[in-house]
Amino acid sequence: GGSRAADGNGGAGGAGSGGDSESEGGSGSSEGAKRIELSLRPDRVNAGQDLSSVGEAGACVCGAVKSVEDHGYVVDIGVGGVSAFLPFSAVELAEDDGEALAALEGGAGKRKGKGKTKKPQASSRRLRVGALVECMVDSADRDARALRLSSRATELAAATTRGEVSMRHLLPGMLLRCTVVRVLPNGLWLSFMSFFRGSVDIVHLKKPAGDDWAKQYKPRDKVTARIIHVDAAAKRVGLSLAPHVVSLRPVAFAAAMSDVVEDATVVRVDPGMGLLIGFGGKRAEGGEGGEGVEGAVAAGSKRQRQRSASSGDSDSGSGSDGGSDSDGEAAGKGGDGVATSKDLTPAAALRRAEWGACAYVHISRAGITESRVAHLEKTFRVGRGVKARVVGFSPMDGLVNASLRRSVVEATVLRYADVAPAQLVSGTVKAVESWGVLVALSDSVRALATPMHLADTMLRRPARKYREGGKVEARVLTVDPARRKLHVTMKPTLLGSSLPKLTSYRQAKKAAAEGGAAAIVHGFVTAVPATAGVIVTFYNNVHGLVPLAELKRDGIADAAAAYPVGTVVKCRVVSAAPDKERMRLSMRLRDRAAEGAEAAATAAADADLAASLRPGTMVKRAALLPLPAGVAAEEAADRRFVKVKTAGGREVTAVLRAGDVSDHADLAEAVMATLQP
Known part of the structure; x- marks a missing residue:
């Protein structure tokens, strides 16, 4: 139930309201690895519940479809001795709920509008047995120990928990009416259901909190909150007032992964922790800030994804414009901030902080250098303009995770998804081993060049050419962001080639159809089957075959000797079948028709000259x-x-x-x- 989400680099998010999600103690952990194991099984999610807690009208429970009957579903809620029924008429699925639609038979219900809902038709839209459903209790028959459920999204989001319950009956997701008891330095202390108490972290208030957020709340204020975590042993309950949590609707972030936000503004400084920065609306002194999340990208965000096109010939330069030298000057005495424009007043700065258009910068990422900022409050002031880069998201907190480090802001490659096959990249040699050279493209991205790809010919002693800490250029062969695997080549011929870069069979088919220079490509030999010919591989694991018969017609008796594995060759794409992932190649750079036409033209010219x-x-x-x-x-x-x-x-x-x-x-x-x- 922690809200400190992991970002795209494997680090922790900005500010956490419910504890660190990387806490130890997960079952099955080994060698001290931090790990949490989760379960969606209703009997585990609803552990400790009984009829007294789930039998109240308006109570929310999660369950799994046990069977499909004539008029609805029998739902297993994991509470012993309690049965539940969900009528077809009480089922409502959001069109943009990918998981719910994935559980439907036949893929019924195509998207027609994001966020719209549509009641399913009993004849075509059915939840499968085993599908998880979030439900609300419509009515309960305590004598029969039976519940009648509803899964209408609007009712679920507004269902408030009432009645008398004990601590063990409290579950994350419950919506409550609460009263402010006390304003704390880092949040609120609330009471609910007469004798329960819970805390709201500063990250989960109604609006992103500025320096004067405490003035917006006072004791005895009535608020609506949703439980986000429960520690029954310590009798601690974490609550959220954030609109996206209370309404059960995800935040629409105004920036994408790896975006560079050119003119963010410091909204709050948490000494010893980090910064809250905003980038919503326009950055104008005394303005209304008023473009909202919709205008945040155009007003303050600059996309810096360095994914190349299929040709992959992008240079490995800076990942951002970098700005002038003044952009890197210290923002205050500490010398670690990145000022971008004149300061704003605290009120104007707060207007730039909107859900989806604000980010948290952890103290370890707040300096433009690798050194940690000792005193954030001395280095940054509310209203200070900064340049930041998106490094992750914390959907539960509604925050973007950002970094102010210059090495991150100006990085060409920040994550594995930022590179594409055939793209030129540069990096630093981290290790030279018998299995290849390991190259660091950034702090979190590593690439491997196997022995075959260290030079045009196989090197006997790679350590003589590549040394740890040296700068190298490479071209991406394959990348798998999900598995965090990246292979590159450092063959000079492939690095300097100006020929088209094959990254897909569709591209090969188009090149074969165009013919001429478009069909001439560079590749490298990966196998020479004795009965087939020469297999040539290109980028993105695209490969083709030069038939053995053609090689023999050209007088090549021993293909393996003529084309050793690893050799860079220039060849011509003859044909390609994308559906079968097959491609035919030729070592003849001109087809027979072109060769015949050229020979005829030469013969005619010689005849004219002789005559x-x-x-x-x-x-x-x-x-x-x-x-x-x-x-x-x-x-x-x-x-x-x-x-x-x-x-x-x-x-x-x-x-x-x-x-x-x-x-x-x-x-x-x-x-x-x-x-x-």
Whole structure:
């Protein structure tokens, strides 16, 4: 039940309201690994519940479809001796609820509008046996120990827990009417159901909290809150007033992973913890801030994803504009902030903080250098402009996780999803081993170059060429963001190739259809089957075959000797079948038709030359030419170069020697002196 979510880099989120989700003690953990195991089984989720706690009208329970009957579903809620029934008429599924729609038979109910709901038709839309459903108790027959349920989304979101319950009956997700008892330094202390107490973290107030948030609440205020975690042993209950939690609707974030927010504003400084920054609306002194989340991306966010197109020829430069040198100046005495524009007043800064358009910067990410900021309150002030980069999300808290580090803000590659096959990248050698070279593209992204891809030819001692800490360039071969695996090549020929980069069979099919230069590509040999030919691999694990028959026609008897594994080859795409993931290649860079046409043109030109310039033929209007490149004047003292035309209009360069310029040998030198271009 912790709300400190892990970000895209495997780190913790900004501020947590319910404890660290990386706490130890998960069952099955080994070697001290931090791990939590979860369960969706109703008997575990509803453990400790009984008829007295779930038998009240309006109580919320989760269950699993046990069977489908004529008029509805029998639902297992995991409470011993209690049966539950969910009528078809009481089922309502949100069109944008991917998990609910995935549980439907036949994939009925295509999206027509995000956020819209539509009652299912009993004949075509059925929940499968085992599908999880969130329900509310419509009515209860205590004598029969039977419940009648409803799963209408609007009713579920508004169902308030009432009646007398004990601590063991309290569950995360329950909606409560509460009273403010006391305003704490980092949140609120509430009472509910007469004798229960619970706390609200500063992250889970109604609005993102600025420095003066405490003025918005006072004792005896009535608020609606939802339970987000319960510690029955310690008798502690965590509550949330955040609208997205209370209404059970996720926050629409105004920034995407790896975005650079150019002009965020410091909204709150938590000494020793971190910063809350906002980027909603326009950053104007005294303005209303009023564009809201919808305008946040256009107003303050600059996408810095460095995914290349399928050609993959993007350079490995900076991941952001970087700004001027003043962008990196210290924001205050501490020298670790990144100021971007003039300061705002606290009131104007707070207007920029909206759910979905505010981020938390942990103290470890608040400095532009790798060093930790000792005193945030001395380095940053409310209203200070900063440049930040999105490094993760905390949906429960409704916050973006961000970093102010210059190395992160300007990084080309921040996560594995930021690179694409065939993209050029740069990094630092972390290790040189027998199994290859490990390259760090960023703090959290590592790439492997196998021994085959360290050079155009196999290196016997890679450590002589690559040393730990050295800077290298590479080109991405394959990337699997889900498994955090990235393979690169450092073959010079592939790095410098200007030919098209094949990353899919569809691209290969298009290249084969266009022909010519579009079909000429670079690849590397990965196998030479004795009975098949040469297998050439390209980017994204796309590969093709050069048939053995073609190689033999070209006089290659031993294909394995001619094309060793790892050799970079230039070949031509002949055909491709994307549905079968097959491709035929040729080592002949021109097809037979092109070769035949070229041979015919050459033969015709030779015939024209032979017919037009037979020995003894008179040539008129021959033009003198300058000395060809590479011919010294001393070497050409006894000859001149002239341009003549054949009958077919072809221009030919001819040589005029000194012995052929005059009938009298003693006049040859004087005539040669007059023959100048």
